[in-house]
Amino acid sequence: MKIVIVGAIAGGSTVAAQIRRAVPDAEITLFGRDPLLGYGTCGMPYVIGGLIEDKSKLVGSSPEKFSEQRDINVQLKHDVLSINRDNKTVEVRNMETGQTFTESYDKLILSPGGTSRIPDLKGLGDLPLFTLKSFKEMEEIIDFIDREKPQSCAVIGGGFIGIELAENFALRGIKTTVIERNERIMNIMDPEISEVLGKEMTDNNVEFYFEDAIERIEDKRLIMKNGGNLEVDFIAASLGIDLNTQLAVEAGLHIGPTKGIVVNSFMQTNDPDIYTIGDAAECKDWFTGKPKNVKLAWHVHRQSFIVARHLAGNPVEMNGLLGSTITKLFSLTAAMTGHSAKSLSDEGIEFDTSVYEGRTNAGYYPDHGQILLRIHYDRESRLVLGAQAVGDKGIDKRIDVIATAIMGKMTIDDLAALELCYSPAYSSPKDPVNMVGYKAE
Numbered sequence: 001m002k003i004v005i006v007g008a009i010a011g012g013s014t015v016a017a018q019i020r021r022a023v024p025d026a027e028i029t030l031f032g033r034d035p036l037l038g039y040g041t042c043g044m045p046y047v048i049g050g051l052i053e054d055k056s057k058l059v060g061s062s063p064e065k066f067s068e069q070r071d072i073n074v075q076l077k078h079d080v081l082s083i084n085r086d087n088k089t090v091e092v093r094n095m096e097t098g099q100t101f102t103e104s105y106d107k108l109i110l111s112p113g114g115t116s117r118i119p120d121l122k123g124l125g126d127l128p129l130f131t132l133k134s135f136k137e138m139e140e141i142i143d144f145i146d147r148e149k150p151q152s153c154a155v156i157g158g159g160f161i162g163i164e165l166a167e168n169f170a171l172r173g174i175k176t177t178v179i180e181r182n183e184r185i186m187n188i189m190d191p192e193i194s195e196v197l198g199k200e201m202t203d204n205n206v207e208f209y210f211e212d213a214i215e216r217i218e219d220k221r222l223i224m225k226n227g228g229n230l231e232v233d234f235i236a237a238s239l240g241i242d243l244n245t246q247l248a249v250e251a252g253l254h255i256g257p258t259k260g261i262v263v264n265s266f267m268q269t270n271d272p273d274i275y276t277i278g279d280a281a282e283c284k285d286w287f288t289g290k291p292k293n294v295k296l297a298w299h300v301h302r303q304s305f306i307v308a309r310h311l312a313g314n315p316v317e318m319n320g321l322l323g324s325t326i327t328k329l330f331s332l333t334a335a336m337t338g339h340s341a342k343s344l345s346d347e348g349i350e351f352d353t354s355v356y357e358g359r360t361n362a363g364y365y366p367d368h369g370q371i372l373l374r375i376h377y378d379r380e381s382r383l384v385l386g387a388q389a390v391g392d393k394g395i396d397k398r399i400d401v402i403a404t405a406i407m408g409k410m411t412i413d414d415l416a417a418l419e420l421c422y423s424p425a426y427s428s429p430k431d432p433v434n435m436v437g438y439k440a441e
């Protein structure tokens with residue numbers, strides 16, 4: 001079986017390795033535009049901030065080693081230009097030589113990710129503007145900071161990557177202002193959680209312009225729509241990504257309402273010989289079965305496994321997605337799984353919320369911390385629908401337990417009965433997860 005993979009970072013490199021294990025005799029070719037293979041995208045903000053000192057630690061295998069160890073034909077700096085579904089071929093351009101050639105496939109796997117949105121700002125002129133999606137973009141930011149020693153910056157967008165960037169600029173001693181068109185950062189989470197995160201940023205000298213946007217730029221001065229202005233040395237835009245679906249669109253693959261490429265539970269598109277994984281794939285929501293696009297790394301890895309098993313003739317299905325996610329912000333951690341209060345209201349689902357705010361572990365233990373844990377559950381069935389937490393420690397554990405509870409179709413009352421481990425360093429005899437269950441009772 002001849003397999004061609006498009007995109008060679010998170011999904012592409014993972015699915016290639018998975019297929020090699022699942023289908024030992026497959027002939028695998030991997031094309032990627034990027035000059036690197038499968039690096040740790042998620043670590044990039046921390047290289048910028050200096051927490052990860054050696055950027056090369058993000059880079060996994062060299063293409064040569066990867067090819068040799070797994071017998072995979074890795075072709076980096078190669079752009080796949082088009083798909084001919086009738087002939088089962090792709091047209092590829094070698095980005096170094098400019099030469100194009102045709103490659104045939106039995107099965108084609110797309111993991112093309114997305115491209116950072118660039119704001120259209122009047123008067124950008126000489127004010128440098130950066131985005132962070134690739135290793136090269138990360139290097140550009142680091143080179144600029146090292147060379148120009150900027151004193152101030154504006155981060156446009158207060159989502160996950162925007163706040164991680166803001167944190168890391170601030171840690172480099174750069175006066176950082178976040179510009180967010182909504183009334184708060186991280187509006188994917190409940191307002192009560194965002195508020196704690198916003199305060200943590202303010203406490204660490206990050207400033208905000210909420211419900212505002214840049215109207216125009218004059219020299220280095222940002223003139224805001226609401227009348228304010230600020231001077232910065234550079235801008236980092238974190239406005240999300242546009243999915244790289246052009247190839248798929250031109251090949252007649254179905255695009256769904258989330259703008260992702262529609263796939264079934266085996267990650268096949270409407271052409272059963274073409275699969276899509278990663279950021280560009282439109283899957284289903286765990287609860288509602290409605291289209292859902294999640295741009296996170298766990299999903300890419302699971303989807304790679306699903307494709308490999310399907311190709312091996314030993315299929316397992318992709319579950320609906322919860323969108324479990326976590327982030328670190330200065331000394332805090334915030335995480336969520338499943339639905340937020342807003343997404344439940346948008347879906348018209350009747351729910352109640354149980355809240356625990358208190359210690360993460362025994363108060364007499366020296367490094368005890370604080371946690372705010374919110375769980376939403378169905379008013380009728382009492383099934384857990386979503387949870388969010390913010391605090392000092394053990395946030396990952398609580399949200400992961402609740403993600404497991406959701407997938408096990410547990411009710412809020414079952415949470416009180418969960419037998420969880422306890423020692424003063426980690427928890428209390430009634431863990432915060434138990435507590436939300438008791439409170440709901």
Ligand SMILES: Cc1cc2nc3c(=O)[nH]c(=O)nc-3n(C[C@H](O)[C@H](O)[C@H](O)COP(=O)(O)OP(=O)(O)OC[C@H]3O[C@@H](n4cnc5c(N)ncnc54)[C@H](O)[C@@H]3O)c2cc1C
Nearest residue numbers: 007009010011032033041042080112113278279295296297
């Ligand atoms: C700064 C940052 C931090 C992140 N942090 C986290 C985190 O903490 N946790 C988490 O879960 N997720 C995180 N993510 C998200 C995670 O990195 C993505 O979900 C994941 O990389 C998506 O994998 P992918 O294979 O779909 O796309 P990518 O990894 O983006 O790879 C797509 C590749 O395909 C190439 N390509 C596209 N079209 C073609 C073509 N026609 N021909 C050849 N090549 C093509 C692209 O150039 C790109 O190199 C982060 C992302 C960023 C940018």
